[in-house]
Amino acid sequence: MARVLFFGKLSDLAGARERNVMLPSRTHTVSDLIDTIGEDDTVLSAALKESSVRVIINEKMADSGTAVSDRDEVAFLPPVSGG
Amino acid sequence: MIRVCEEPFDPGAELSSFESAAKGAGAVVSFLGKVRGKAESDDVTALVLEHFPGVTEKSISEIEQQAKSRWNIDEVLIIHRVGRLTPGEPIVMVCVASAHRRDAFEAADFLMDYLKTEAMFWKKEVRKNGEAWIEPRDQDYKDVGRWREDN
Numbered sequence: 001m002a003r004v005l006f007f008g009k010l011s012d013l014a015g016a017r018e019r020n021v022m023l024p025s026r027t028h029t030v031s032d033l034i035d036t037i038g039e040d041d042t043v044l045s046a047a048l049k050e051s052s053v054r055v056i057i058n059e060k061m062a063d064s065g066t067a068v069s070d071r072d073e074v075a076f077l078p079p080v081s082g083g
Numbered sequence: 084m085i086r087v088c089e090e091p092f093d094p095g096a097e098l099s100s101f102e103s104a105a106k107g108a109g110a111v112v113s114f115l116g117k118v119r120g121k122a123e124s125d126d127v128t129a130l131v132l133e134h135f136p137g138v139t140e141k142s143i144s145e146i147e148q149q150a151k152s153r154w155n156i157d158e159v160l161i162i163h164r165v166g167r168l169t170p171g172e173p174i175v176m177v178c179v180a181s182a183h184r185r186d187a188f189e190a191a192d193f194l195m196d197y198l199k200t201e202a203m204f205w206k207k208e209v210r211k212n213g214e215a216w217i218e219p220r221d222q223d224y225k226d227v228g229r230w231r232e233d234n
Contacts, residue, residue: 005135007133007135007203007205008133008205008207008216009205009216011133012216056135056138059137059138059141075135075138077135077203078205078216079218079219080200080201080202080203080204080205080219081199081200081204081205081206081216081217081218081219082132082163082175082198082199082202082203082204082206083116083163083174083175083195083198083199083202083204
């Protein structure tokens with residue numbers, strides 16, 4: 001199971017700040033992970049595909065082509081705003 | 084020093100202890116950001132801030148190092164609240180100490196522009212008629228663009 005974290009408006013769409021996602025054997029990249037999430041939640045997967053969304057895997061910057069495995073923590077970050 | 088905290092902080096006390104820590108600096112610049120009471124359209128009753136524990140602090144630390152390599156500064160303090168805040172409460176404080184004022188002013192300005200547009204915080208306004216996630220304004224992106232090397 002990959003641990004998937006959602007921040008900001010993405011956590012509202014996901015209905016939770018995190019989900020454990022069972023990765024089918026065909027899941028190799030972040031893009032595949034988003035497709036897996038999209039099987040149950042097309043609205044969320046569309047939001048995760050937006051170009052403004054950043055991906056961090058195990059606290060390192062990643063992108064849609066980065067490899068994912070069952071042991072990874074994958075965080076999806078919408079546009080930030082602080083201060 | 085970087086502190087991301089849920090509990091309120093006392094800006095006066097923070098500035099006083101920062102000044103003591105930065106003994107010998109000729110210039111101390113501090114900026115305090117507070118929760119506004121008015122949104123663009125209607126009254127804000129609260130602001131809710133999230134961060135990515137560990138990752139947010141690490142990214143701010145990297146930007147602090149950038150500021151230190153770019154300007155001649157001695158000490159930096161960055162405090163940023165998370166959780167639920169009400170109008171009037173301090174949300175962010177940046178203090179910079181330097182031998183001379185120009186470095187301190189510019190570094191504090193640079194750090195605030197970064198915190199507004201690039202640091203990993205997510206901000207939601209709670210309004211009388213609903214909630215809305217806030218994204219930086221065009222002006223915020225223009226402000227941070229001033230620091231690019233090619234400008």
